[in-house]
């Protein structure tokens with residue numbers, strides 16, 4: 001998505017295409033992380049001493065060091081990029097002139113994303129235990145977290161696009177003025193899109209998670225199941241886990257970002273006369 005082009009950044013069809021592409025990014029990032037053990041010590045604060053004075057976990061140390069470099073090349077000046085750590089240095093590249101697409105806001109749900117990722121996701125995709133691959137785990141963790149963060153914060157653009165829809169704007173304005181969170185949530189929900197997304201995601205996770213031979217057959221393995229040998233597909237990630245992750249965490253949090261954004265949408269904004277009652 002070229003966020004320097006305001007029309008692209010507010011087209012609901014183009015925004016949904018971005019979310020579809022990010023499904024691939026997220027599934028592959030999870031598959032990459034799943035090849036390493038849980039490595040719980042990388043998530044515990046105070047295990048290592050760091051040269052930057054950080055007190056956090058190995059993952060937080062790694063994330064912060066990486067985000068410092070990314071901040072220098074202006075990653076977080078882009079309206080679809082949100083850092084997990086602070087403080088970060090100013091960019092060494094000149095600022096890009098992004099058209100003002102989003103209404104000014106400081107919504108950042110990365111703390112929730114980190115919590116859910118560590119509590120719910122990593123234990124489900126990784127084998128328990130410690131395989132000493134701490135750097136590899138942490139690099140994969142940052143890739144998963146960044147992809148999830150980008151996907152979930154895209155909710156702001158989607159909310160803006162829905163708000164700017166002339167057939168919906170009046171209704172949104174009324175609900176925002178009444179601070180009717182539940183009705184806003186209902187109005188922005190599209191159950192058909194959600195159901196199609198979950199079906200597509202299951203198929204993708206089944207395909208991307210399988211190994212195939214050079215002639216296209218899915219690789220299988222012999223396994224002991226309840227006392228007898230069964231032939232099962234070797235999977236790098238369980239499709240159920242990916243679908244569950246989206247159903248219980250990614251979609252709800254995206255919608256939460258949309259609602260939070262809309263609740264602030266009228267702050268300092270002049271309601272156009274023809275939209276007023």
Ligand SMILES: O=C(O)C(=O)C[C@]1(C(=O)O)C=C[C@@H](O)C=C1
Pocket residue numbers: 016019158188189190191193194197250251252254255258
């Ligand atoms: O596509 C939309 O309309 C969105 O708001 C995004 C999204 C999602 O998270 O995928 C969230 C809410 C809708 O119910 C459908 C899908």
